[in-house]
Amino acid sequence: QMELDRLAGRLPYRPGGPLAWARAVGELLGGRSGFRGSAADYQRLDSSLLHEVLRRRRGLPILLSVVWMEVARRAGAPVYGVALPGHFVVGFGAAGEQVLADPFDGGRVLTGPDAELLVAGATGAPLRSSMLEPADPLDVVLRVLNNIRAWAAVRPERSDVALWAVELSLVLPSHPARLRYERAQLLVQRGDFVGGALELDAYAELVSAVDESTAEQVRGQAQAARALLN
Template sequence: MERVVGDFRDLLRSPEIDLGGAALAVARIEHPELSIESSLAALDDLAARSGVTKTGGGRPALDRLREFLFGEEGFRGNADDYYDPCNSCLNDVLERRLGIPITLSVLAMEVGRRVGLEIVGIGLPGHFCVGSRVGDELLVLDPFGGGRVLERAEAEAIVARAVGRAVKLTDTHFAPTPKPQIVVRMLRNLETIYARREDWAKALAVIDRLLVVDSGVPAHLRDRGTVLVKLGDL
C-alpha cells in the first residue's frame, strides 16, 4: 500500500499533472490491477478517431468533439445508478460509456487535449462541467447532460437542483479548477460512495490519497481516525 500511495504522490508532483493518469490512479482504488497504460491508449484512440483536427479549430472543433463523444460514442451520465463507484473510475467510463459529471468532464478534457483543444474543468457547486474559450467567449459544456452548451441561467438551474437552493453564479464560479483540486473532488466523491456502502477499507485508501494531494485539511486526519475505528484498527 505504501508503494501505491508513493506512486500516487510522484504522479501529482509532476510539474504538469497528467490528469488522465491521475484519474486512472484514483480508479486503482476500485481496480487494483488496472493497467493505466491501456486506458490511456483508449483515450488516444478516441482522439485519433474524433475527426476534430480536420475542422480547423475554434467552435467547429469543439462542436465536433461534443458530437463525437456524446453522440457517436454514446458517453452519458449514469442518472439511474449515480452512486455506483464505477462511475468514478475513468477506465469504467471508457468501457461502459457511463459516468458522473466529473469523470465525463475529465474524459472531455483529456480527449480535447489530445486534439489541441484547451478545455478546462469548472467546479460549480454540486456539479462539475467544462469550459472552452472561443474568441472572447467562454463556452460552458455539460458532459453529464450530453455535452450541451449551458447558458448561465441553465447552469444556475442545475446547481439549484444539486444543492437544494438557488445560487447566483458569478464569473468566479466559472474560473478553471486546478488539476490537483479536480483529483481531490474525484477522491471526495469516492470517499462518500464507500462510506455509504460501509466499505471502510476502500474509504481508507481514498483518505490516504487525499492526505497526499490535500494534506493541509485537518478533516482528512479526522476522517481517517473514524475509518480506522470502523475497521477495528484503533
C-alpha cells in the same frame, strides 16, 4: 491512456473556435461513443473510476468531464474543467469567448440561462463569474476522491474503499486536515487499533494549537482505541 489517445485521434484537426471544439468533442464522445450519465450512476462506485467510465461509457459529471478534457487536450483544444456547484462541466476558450458543455448530458452546449439554472438548482444562489473559472487539476482530483468517500460513507461494509480514498487524498499537497481524523476513525473501525490511536494522537497534536478542547476529546478517543487491544 490508449483509449484516450484512440478517441483523440478521431477528432477533426483544429475544427475552429471554442464552439466548434465543443460541438466536435460532443459529437464524438456524446454522440458516436455514447458517453453520458444518468441518475442511477450516482449509486455506482465505478461511476467514479476512470477506467470503468471509459469501459461503460457512463459516469458522474466530473469523471465524464475528465474524459472530455483528456481527449480534447490531446487533440489541441483549449479545454478545462469548470466546477459549477453540484455539477461539473467543461469549458472551451478564454473568458471572453467561453463555451460550456455538459458531458453528463451527452455534451449539450450550455447557454447562460442553462448554467444559471444548474447553479440555482444546486445552491439556490445566482451564478457568479468566479464559478466559471478553470478548475485547478488538484481540486479536480480531490473532488473525485470526495465523491468516492461519500459513496462509501453510506456503505459501512465498504470501509476499505473509504480508507483507500482518504489515503489517496492525503497524498495530495493540499487537503483538509480533518482527513487525518477520518483516516484514524476508519483504521479503528477496521480493527487497526494501534494505527488508529497513533493517527488520533497526531491529529490531536495538530488541532491543539487552535482548539484544545477538541484535541483533548481526540486524545480520549485514542486512549479508548488502545483499550480495545485488551
